[in-house]
Amino acid sequence: MTIGPVEPVLSAKAVQIAFADSTAGAARTVVDGVGFDLYPGRVLALVGESGSGKSVTAMSVLGLLPPTARVTGSIRLRGQELVGAPAGRLREVRGGVVGTIFQEPMSAFDPVYTIEWQLAEALTAHGGRRSRAQLRRRVRELLRTAGIRDVDRVAASHPHELSGGQLQRAMIAMAISGDPAVLIADEPTTALDVTVQAGILELIRRLGNERQMAVLLITHDMGVVADLADDVVVMRQGAVVERADARTLFARPQAAYTRELLAAVPRLDAPDAADARRAADAAPEPVVAVRDASIVYGRGGWARRPVRAVADATFRIDPGRTFGLVGESGSGKSTLGRALAGLVDVATGSVVVGGVDLATASRRELRRVRRGIGYVFQDPASSLNPRGTVGRAIAEPLRLHSDLGPQQRRARVAELLDAVALPSAFAQRYPHELSGGQRQRVAIARAIALHPVLLIADEPTSALDVSVQAQVLRLFVDLQRELGFASLFISHDLAVVREVAHDVAVMQAGRIVEAGPARQLLAHPVQPYTRRLLAAAPVADPDAQQVRREAWRQLAGDAETAA
Amino acid sequence: AGGGGGPAKTDDTGGTLTILTSATQINLDPAKSQNLAITTLGLLERRLTTWDIQPGRAAKVVPDLATDTGTATDGGKTWTYTLKDGLKFADGTPITAQDIKYGVERSFAPELSGGLGYHKSLLVGGEKYQGPYTGGDLASISTPDAKTIVFHLNAPYGDWPWIASMPAFAPVPKAKDNPQTYGENPVATGPYKVASNKQGTALELVRNTHWDKSTDPVRTAGPDRIIFKESQDVATSTQSLISDAGSAKTSFLATYLGAAELNLVNKNPDAKKRLATSEAGPITYLAMNTQRGALKDVAVRQAIEYTIDPKAFIIAQGGSQAAIRATTLITPGIPGRVEYDLYPAGDDGDVAKAKRLLAAAGHATDLSLTLWAANDTSSQAQAQAIAQGLERAGIKVTITPMDLTNMYTEATGDNPGYDLILSSWQPDFPSANGNIQPLFDSSQVGGGGYNLSRYANPDVDALIDQATAAVDPAAAQQLWAQADKRIMQDAPIVPLTYAKQSFLRGGSVDDFFVASFPAYPNYLTVTLKQ
Amino acid sequence: MTRFILQRAAGMLLVLAVIAVISFAVFYLLPANPAQLSCGKPCTPENLERAKQFMGTNLPWWQQLGAFLWGIVAGRSFGSGDAAISCAAPCFGYSFQQNASVTELIASRFPVSASIAVGAAVLWLILGVVGGVISALRRGTWLDRSVMTLAIAGVSAPSYLVGLLAILLFGFTLQWLPTGGYVPLSEDPVQWLLHLVLPWCTLAFISAAIYARLTRGEMIESMGQDYIRTARAKGLREPRVVLRHGLRNAIIPVVTIFGLDLGALLGGTVIAEKVFSMQGLGAMLIDAVHSLDLQLVVGFTLFSAFLIVVANVVVDLLYGFVDPRVKAA
Amino acid sequence: MTVANTIEGAGIASRRTGFVPVLRSVLADPWATAGAVVIIVFVAAAVLAAPLTGITGQNPYTYHLDLLDDSGAPLGFGGGISGAHWFGVEPLTGRDLFSIVVYGARISLLVGVSATVLSVLIGVLVGVTTGFFGGWYDRVASRVVDVMFGFPVLVFMIALTAIVPTAFPKPLFMILVIGLFGWPSISRVVRGQVLSLRERAFVTASTAMGAGGWRVAFTQVLPNVSATIIVYTTIMVPSMIGFEAALSFLGVGVPPPTPSWGRTIGEAVGWVQISPMYLVFPGVALFLITLAFNVLGDGLRDALDPKGARR
Numbered sequence A: 001m002t003i004g005p006v007e008p009v010l011s012a013k014a015v016q017i018a019f020a021d022s023t024a025g026a027a028r029t030v031v032d033g034v035g036f037d038l039y040p041g042r043v044l045a046l047v048g049e050s051g052s053g054k055s056v057t058a059m060s061v062l063g064l065l066p067p068t069a070r071v072t073g074s075i076r077l078r079g080q081e082l083v084g085a086p087a088g089r090l091r092e093v094r095g096g097v098v099g100t101i102f103q104e105p106m107s108a109f110d111p112v113y114t115i116e117w118q119l120a121e122a123l124t125a126h127g128g129r130r131s132r133a134q135l136r137r138r139v140r141e142l143l144r145t146a147g148i149r150d151v152d153r154v155a156a157s158h159p160h161e162l163s164g165g166q167l168q169r170a171m172i173a174m175a176i177s178g179d180p181a182v183l184i185a186d187e188p189t190t191a192l193d194v195t196v197q198a199g200i201l202e203l204i205r206r207l208g209n210e211r212q213m214a215v216l217l218i219t220h221d222m223g224v225v226a227d228l229a230d231d232v233v234v235m236r237q238g239a240v241v242e243r244a245d246a247r248t249l250f251a252r253p254q255a256a257y258t259r260e261l262l263a264a265v266p267r268l269d270a271p272d273a274a275d276a277r278r279a280a281d282a283a284p285e286p287v288v289a290v291r292d293a294s295i296v297y298g299r300g301g302w303a304r305r306p307v308r309a310v311a312d313a314t315f316r317i318d319p320g321r322t323f324g325l326v327g328e329s330g331s332g333k334s335t336l337g338r339a340l341a342g343l344v345d346v347a348t349g350s351v352v353v354g355g356v357d358l359a360t361a362s363r364r365e366l367r368r369v370r371r372g373i374g375y376v377f378q379d380p381a382s383s384l385n386p387r388g389t390v391g392r393a394i395a396e397p398l399r400l401h402s403d404l405g406p407q408q409r410r411a412r413v414a415e416l417l418d419a420v421a422l423p424s425a426f427a428q429r430y431p432h433e434l435s436g437g438q439r440q441r442v443a444i445a446r447a448i449a450l451h452p453v454l455l456i457a458d459e460p461t462s463a464l465d466v467s468v469q470a471q472v473l474r475l476f477v478d479l480q481r482e483l484g485f486a487s488l489f490i491s492h493d494l495a496v497v498r499e500v501a502h503d504v505a506v507m508q509a510g511r512i513v514e515a516g517p518a519r520q521l522l523a524h525p526v527q528p529y530t531r532r533l534l535a536a537a538p539v540a541d542p543d544a545q546q547v548r549r550e551a552w553r554q555l556a557g558d559a560e561t562a563a
Numbered sequence B: 001a002g003g004g005g006g007p008a009k010t011d012d013t014g015g016t017l018t019i020l021t022s023a024t025q026i027n028l029d030p031a032k033s034q035n036l037a038i039t040t041l042g043l044l045e046r047r048l049t050t051w052d053i054q055p056g057r058a059a060k061v062v063p064d065l066a067t068d069t070g071t072a073t074d075g076g077k078t079w080t081y082t083l084k085d086g087l088k089f090a091d092g093t094p095i096t097a098q099d100i101k102y103g104v105e106r107s108f109a110p111e112l113s114g115g116l117g118y119h120k121s122l123l124v125g126g127e128k129y130q131g132p133y134t135g136g137d138l139a140s141i142s143t144p145d146a147k148t149i150v151f152h153l154n155a156p157y158g159d160w161p162w163i164a165s166m167p168a169f170a171p172v173p174k175a176k177d178n179p180q181t182y183g184e185n186p187v188a189t190g191p192y193k194v195a196s197n198k199q200g201t202a203l204e205l206v207r208n209t210h211w212d213k214s215t216d217p218v219r220t221a222g223p224d225r226i227i228f229k230e231s232q233d234v235a236t237s238t239q240s241l242i243s244d245a246g247s248a249k250t251s252f253l254a255t256y257l258g259a260a261e262l263n264l265v266n267k268n269p270d271a272k273k274r275l276a277t278s279e280a281g282p283i284t285y286l287a288m289n290t291q292r293g294a295l296k297d298v299a300v301r302q303a304i305e306y307t308i309d310p311k312a313f314i315i316a317q318g319g320s321q322a323a324i325r326a327t328t329l330i331t332p333g334i335p336g337r338v339e340y341d342l343y344p345a346g347d348d349g350d351v352a353k354a355k356r357l358l359a360a361a362g363h364a365t366d367l368s369l370t371l372w373a374a375n376d377t378s379s380q381a382q383a384q385a386i387a388q389g390l391e392r393a394g395i396k397v398t399i400t401p402m403d404l405t406n407m408y409t410e411a412t413g414d415n416p417g418y419d420l421i422l423s424s425w426q427p428d429f430p431s432a433n434g435n436i437q438p439l440f441d442s443s444q445v446g447g448g449g450y451n452l453s454r455y456a457n458p459d460v461d462a463l464i465d466q467a468t469a470a471v472d473p474a475a476a477q478q479l480w481a482q483a484d485k486r487i488m489q490d491a492p493i494v495p496l497t498y499a500k501q502s503f504l505r506g507g508s509v510d511d512f513f514v515a516s517f518p519a520y521p522n523y524l525t526v527t528l529k530q
Numbered sequence C: 001m002t003r004f005i006l007q008r009a010a011g012m013l014l015v016l017a018v019i020a021v022i023s024f025a026v027f028y029l030l031p032a033n034p035a036q037l038s039c040g041k042p043c044t045p046e047n048l049e050r051a052k053q054f055m056g057t058n059l060p061w062w063q064q065l066g067a068f069l070w071g072i073v074a075g076r077s078f079g080s081g082d083a084a085i086s087c088a089a090p091c092f093g094y095s096f097q098q099n100a101s102v103t104e105l106i107a108s109r110f111p112v113s114a115s116i117a118v119g120a121a122v123l124w125l126i127l128g129v130v131g132g133v134i135s136a137l138r139r140g141t142w143l144d145r146s147v148m149t150l151a152i153a154g155v156s157a158p159s160y161l162v163g164l165l166a167i168l169l170f171g172f173t174l175q176w177l178p179t180g181g182y183v184p185l186s187e188d189p190v191q192w193l194l195h196l197v198l199p200w201c202t203l204a205f206i207s208a209a210i211y212a213r214l215t216r217g218e219m220i221e222s223m224g225q226d227y228i229r230t231a232r233a234k235g236l237r238e239p240r241v242v243l244r245h246g247l248r249n250a251i252i253p254v255v256t257i258f259g260l261d262l263g264a265l266l267g268g269t270v271i272a273e274k275v276f277s278m279q280g281l282g283a284m285l286i287d288a289v290h291s292l293d294l295q296l297v298v299g300f301t302l303f304s305a306f307l308i309v310v311a312n313v314v315v316d317l318l319y320g321f322v323d324p325r326v327k328a329a
Numbered sequence D: 001m002t003v004a005n006t007i008e009g010a011g012i013a014s015r016r017t018g019f020v021p022v023l024r025s026v027l028a029d030p031w032a033t034a035g036a037v038v039i040i041v042f043v044a045a046a047v048l049a050a051p052l053t054g055i056t057g058q059n060p061y062t063y064h065l066d067l068l069d070d071s072g073a074p075l076g077f078g079g080g081i082s083g084a085h086w087f088g089v090e091p092l093t094g095r096d097l098f099s100i101v102v103y104g105a106r107i108s109l110l111v112g113v114s115a116t117v118l119s120v121l122i123g124v125l126v127g128v129t130t131g132f133f134g135g136w137y138d139r140v141a142s143r144v145v146d147v148m149f150g151f152p153v154l155v156f157m158i159a160l161t162a163i164v165p166t167a168f169p170k171p172l173f174m175i176l177v178i179g180l181f182g183w184p185s186i187s188r189v190v191r192g193q194v195l196s197l198r199e200r201a202f203v204t205a206s207t208a209m210g211a212g213g214w215r216v217a218f219t220q221v222l223p224n225v226s227a228t229i230i231v232y233t234t235i236m237v238p239s240m241i242g243f244e245a246a247l248s249f250l251g252v253g254v255p256p257p258t259p260s261w262g263r264t265i266g267e268a269v270g271w272v273q274i275s276p277m278y279l280v281f282p283g284v285a286l287f288l289i290t291l292a293f294n295v296l297g298d299g300l301r302d303a304l305d306p307k308g309a310r311r
């Protein structure tokens, strides 16, 4: 498709970005000597861990950095220098020559206006005067191009009335409204479900090809890179560590960091590790037994309609086994997790944990059950009380359920910190003084403080970088082997579940549509939904991903015709 | 004499006079009004008798609608009046004796309560009578013909001519009476009638062409128009009168000045010339609750008479321009007043004598009294001046500041909790009767009566009855003076000061003066320089 | 939406009923006897009985409460026969001292207070929002610092002190503006305006300060949101970004606070009316309290509660328009 | 481990905690420091009122009629300023204005601080419990808050002063009235924060660990609203002081002879052209203390607010 040697549309050279720091006197350099070229019809991926300077680099192209930032170097768009360009010139570029898609579609739209209004605004910003009717038509056309089906309803909606996927499509419609030559996509799918992500990636690819746009894709997901990118630039701490075309990079990573990054990516097609440590079957007494459980939110309230979050769920978890729960956002995974800890009541059916039926349990019994449960949440930022030290957080369950003295508690905290491979000095720190991965380790330490029989992990790694995720998962597996607790492991990432879980259940709209041993189910899914889910997850291998993509297209097409 | 116009009356007519008042509403219904005869209502409504107030002279009751101030028969129990000829309402209809009778009758209606009601208990059958709307007519007022009206009283009452000058004795034509709205625009008989009346904001009066000057010796009716501006702030109004620009030139402030405003006026020589100050005025006094504790003992009360520091008190009241020392109960300007001082103690009291008296009474150190005073600035300053004076003799005083209205409703109730109360009194009519009877008759203790010292002495009661019944003014005045002194021997109150009241006028306002009684300008004779 | 309105209306009635009962109960526990005040002079027992009978205070309190509440719905009358005084619905009571129904009195004073309040509110919103926006946009500059210094001084200054100083300066010393009083709009619009300038500015100065600080904070927050970046990335001009996106979102909490401030606004006018000697509702209330005009106090308390509750409901509804997310909840 | 260490958690606002850093940050702000100093000076003056006025041998009650002219106005420069009367004397009584201002600080601070404490206690209790427990209790309490908001507070307070028995100590009455009407705003703010905190994972975690409702509310939730409470308290004190002064100004506050700034200001109004210092001194005192609290409140907010970097 690429025809001969083409001029780059956009070319960045030796870009350096520094932020004036309010605490230290000197400016802090966050990007140093980054350069890349964007060609029409090609996708360049900028990858790297969080904080490596990807977004900052992308924003510098449009001059959208806050005034505290200082950009040096050169960014040329069709030969014209953008660094230091006058505001008027930059404004023409923004939304005109360069379109942008942001990570959080929900917050990227102004909450108080309709989608139509916001798209029309983008159109009038560049397209000159147009009549109402023309604008209306054009907005709908764009939304349709972005793959939105009920165009009229979406156009008339406010952002909060739409799903993430719809919003991201609308955002893409907005980004291409000025027929841009360059499209910058900053983590366009990170906030989305795999199935939705696949659709969005497909859309970006199609548009890039059709319109011969140069795409700058920012992501930390190697699967996405493999799926979409033609060229890859790997960044670390503000500097470029490797630059290659996608195929080469995945096949023969040069830099050590790139290799580390790739190794950390959990793979759906990796040799099965979980199987090897599978304990012998025939555990007589399950830790968790859920039977026909339904959970309804908003019961009794007269102001809102009840939501049936879980319907007729039945499963069991045996000691020492990890039960993985996967499914789209909103399918009821977390709700089920909460039900196991007695945080929400079941409407019908029963949840029995440690031999106690939670629905009929007395307060005392409930307390006893909770004593045996550890809970780890998705967001390390919010799972620790910001006002308490790490030591306090870990000691909390001890204080609640044991009669250890302060001395003994301190000793136990040190022991636990050690167990999660953190120095015992961390006990004195506050959560904000820790990195995300460290915080998640603390959360795990707290969860295992009382030797739980059941550990509920609700997306414990989805907020973390892949490399950190790998470490945390390893820690989890090791601890389970050591302590032998049963676990409910919730995740939307099939590869992660595959790595840690013995059994898997797939949820869709509150129902468990398929369940079974992890390896078997993920290798040979029976239900079409599971298959679609599996196919949608990109793998970090361009060739494999191309095949999977075809398969996904097939399935998605089927689903569409079926729907 | 007043500072302004002086006694020589000018006969300037014309112009628009503006009267600034802090009052937030003016009720013109004669039955509900407590107006003095020489202020607002006097411009609109004539009565059987009225007051002749001149600078430097004692107040006098004179005929208004009637040909004389009343003829007493039956030893002062029956009073007969004859109307002048040619009297007309503002609508041109003649004024009859029946209109006056009706006016008095309607003042008995519960719906119209709130006015000056001295006549209500004096007239035979008045206790039960509920007004003409539900109670028919009152038999004790008879109108043998259209020009004659006769009042039959329960007991002899020498001051009836004063009573007949009260608002309720203004004629009200029955046909025009709507008790709910009559007060907005009454049918005028005086030199002015209502042109417009916006409650709380402004009342505009214009000439009543049916008023005949020849029948009316007291009203000069100078200005063509009179506008009352209601709800005015005293400080602001003073400021504009001092600057004397624009409409301020033809205005006067109907509210007397406070100490701060007086100081301001004094700073401005031109404004100072336009100030009219009464020689004396309402009596400010400290009532001692004669029914409580140590104050039951007359010796203790007498000691307190000596302990007060009059100088401090006068300064707290705003200095010599605002008050002069009082020693008698009857206020200056009231006919028949006799000056005396039973407890001479010099400028700042006689503490030594007081201490001796207290020691003799066995209360050298143990006196601790509560003093009620209104919670406004000046009353509080005054209360503290009293407290500091008493403390010199070892009397501990606790001041309880109270909302003015609240204080009086409680104090006139049946079981008030004060030992001392700071009060002031201006009689509603210029007879010594109005000074003495309401404050010292035993019938006025509690139940809404103003006998705040809760003083009860049968001798005094008898003396009061006797004076009240005396039809001959000279005899009555002599009896009242006797009562005055007799009461002070029991020392139920400490007369503190006669509050001088100062009023400020604009440069074009003429014939503006304040007599001793009442300590208010005479609206009826004010003119504008032409 | 209808359900929402009905729900609010029901809540509103409940709140009003509670306020009515409480204020009635509290004020009728007064040691003072209102009849005594209307008794006249001298107040003989017969006169007092007449007054009581007329005012209906000889009845037990619950009958009085019933009559009061019923009067609001259906009107009532005092006294009997030809002289009976009728008080048309909605009758919030009858002031025997002012000889007028509380409803009429309120209606007659309302224009004064409304003139003060509405003008001040408009002025303070404009000043506050403009000041806050400028401050937020010029964050850290001398302009920001001076606006914020002024704002914090404004928050700290007692309104009556500011008002008094303003009278001294502009009224007496410079003689630019009248020192007090009120001229009805219908009578002389120019004078109306001149008389209101000082009260407006005084009240606005203080509240504008609060709003400037609030707006600044909200504006800074709003300008840091992702949608601002999106708007810029669209290539919009900066003023449009600031006004249509930044301010439009920042104004939402300001509207909420504004709704809650309406109660304080009424309090503000009480002070302004006292300082500028204007005969509005506040002045009427203070007079009524001092003269123990209970009917007026109770009626007025209820009326102002009514105003505020209604205003709150209006703001709630308005909020639905300002912030489309509310409707969903 | 190497990688993990370089990561600064995404989306976490770095929150300064602990007393010392907050203090340091406040001290770094010259304005806040000045505010704190002014407050300390005023508090010291209020506490040490007697010895302070004792320097010149004055008290706020004694009359000095000899310092007044015949009409009650102070003699001499600036309303009678002299070595014995630093701020001059009060018209009509000749009482020492410096003593009145110093003792006035007592009442202002006493009423302001006590009423705030009362309001904050009630407000926080109601706010935390309604926000945390929700349900019918929340609905009822929210209605009550609505009612409180519906009440024209100043209006009602003015009206209430008419009926309180005279024997009841006025300062206590004012504390109660101002305090009892002041809590709804803080309760709303706290409730709002608690509502969002309740959804935070660490709160769920604490419940999941088996902690009881009250325990979670007071050990997990409350510390996280403490910053708000502190800032709100600091900002509430001046408004309460202002309330007391306003009531006294309107003539329904602390009765004389107890010195009070608001009342003195109200009285000074009439004298402003004759003895302007009579208005200036209490006016400036009231303004200064209010300003100081507001400035300090601002400084604290900056120091405690995670979104703090406002300057």
Ligand SMILES: Nc1ncnc2c1ncn2[C@@H]1O[C@H](COP(=O)(O)OP(=O)(O)OP(=O)(O)O)[C@@H](O)[C@H]1O
Pocket (backbone or CB within 6 Å): A019, A030, A048, A049, A050, A051, A052, A053, A054, A055, A056, A057, A066, A068, A220, D010
């Ligand atoms: N406005 C700013 N002021 C100061 N420093 C900033 C600002 N924005 C970003 N930084 C810093 O610049 C560095 C790069 O940030 P950037 O947002 O580009 O990271 P990223 O690679 O996009 O990470 P992520 O995957 O988390 O989005 C980080 O250290 C960040 O703290």
Ligand SMILES: Nc1ncnc2c1ncn2[C@@H]1O[C@H](COP(=O)(O)OP(=O)(O)OP(=O)(O)O)[C@@H](O)[C@H]1O
Pocket (backbone or CB within 6 Å): A297, A298, A307, A308, A309, A327, A328, A329, A330, A331, A332, A333, A334, A335, A336, A492
């Ligand atoms: N507190 C609540 N009140 C009402 N509805 C709720 C509540 N919590 C969750 N729901 C609804 O219940 C359904 C299931 O939610 P749940 O959080 O269990 O989904 P999930 O599978 O964990 O999704 P995600 O991957 O986004 O975390 C959703 O439709 C959600 O909107």
Ligand SMILES: [Mg+2]
Pocket (backbone or CB within 6 Å): A054, A055, A056
């Ligand atoms: Mg980024």
Ligand SMILES: [Mg+2]
Pocket (backbone or CB within 6 Å): A333, A334, A335, A458
């Ligand atoms: Mg979830």
